[in-house]
Amino acid sequence: MQKKKYLIKVRRSRRSFLILYLMIIAIITLLFYLYYTGNNPSLFALIISIIFIKILINYTEIQRWKNWWAITNTSLIQSTGIFNKNVREIDFSSISDLDLDQSFFKRVLNYGNVNVRLFLNETSIKIIDISEPREFIEELQRIISMSGRKKDGIRKI
Numbered sequence: 001m002q003k004k005k006y007l008i009k010v011r012r013s014r015r016s017f018l019i020l021y022l023m024i025i026a027i028i029t030l031l032f033y034l035y036y037t038g039n040n041p042s043l044f045a046l047i048i049s050i051i052f053i054k055i056l057i058n059y060t061e062i063q064r065w066k067n068w069w070a071i072t073n074t075s076l077i078q079s080t081g082i083f084n085k086n087v088r089e090i091d092f093s094s095i096s097d098l099d100l101d102q103s104f105f106k107r108v109l110n111y112g113n114v115n116v117r118l119f120l121n122e123t124s125i126k127i128i129d130i131s132e133p134r135e136f137i138e139e140l141q142r143i144i145s146m147s148g149r150k151k152d153g154i155r156k157i
Contacts, residue, residue: 004077006070008139013111016129017060024053069127071143076116078125090125092144094118098137 014021027049034041041049062082070077076095078088096119102112112133116125130136 004070004072006072006077007143008136009068009070010127010130010136011068012064012129013131014060014064015109015111015131017063018109020056020060024056027053067128069125069130071140073143074147076125076140078127088125090116090118092147094120095144098140100133100137102133 031041031046031049066082067078067080069079075092076090078090080086096117099115099117100112101115106112106129111129111131113129114127114133114137116127118124127133127136
């Protein structure tokens with residue numbers, strides 16, 4: 001597969017891991033509180049806390065980097081995996097419709113899921129937890145409509 005120019009490339013938003021980040025902040029706050037009050041935690045508890053925080057941060061970054069989605073002039077590309085890469089290229093003519101899936105919490109933090117439905121076998125591609133999903137859908141719709149037109153503005157059939 002040759003290198004393509006991506007118009008838009010998205011990954012999972014860090015906002016989707018807000019609970020884990022709050023957990024890290026709570027652990028750090030608890031450690032500072034214990035030191036401040038003079039109840040110094042044991043070396044073992046300190047090491048376990050640091051290891052746990054490191055695992056949480058690595059987990060969130062691995063989850064973010066293992067999946068990405070990109071839009072080119074002619075297709076939508078989905079890439080999954082880190083060691084075993086699976087890249088799927090979907091031509092715009094295969095896309096039947098787009099759905100936005102946002103709960104109240106996700107709407108407040110401005111991230112969500114985009115479902116790209118395909119004509120083939122009624123399957124769909126789920127683009128999970130991306131930042132600004134409404135803008136992503138609008139841009140994808142704009143690019144799809146532009147890809148179906150010639151330079152003189154006449155639509156190809």
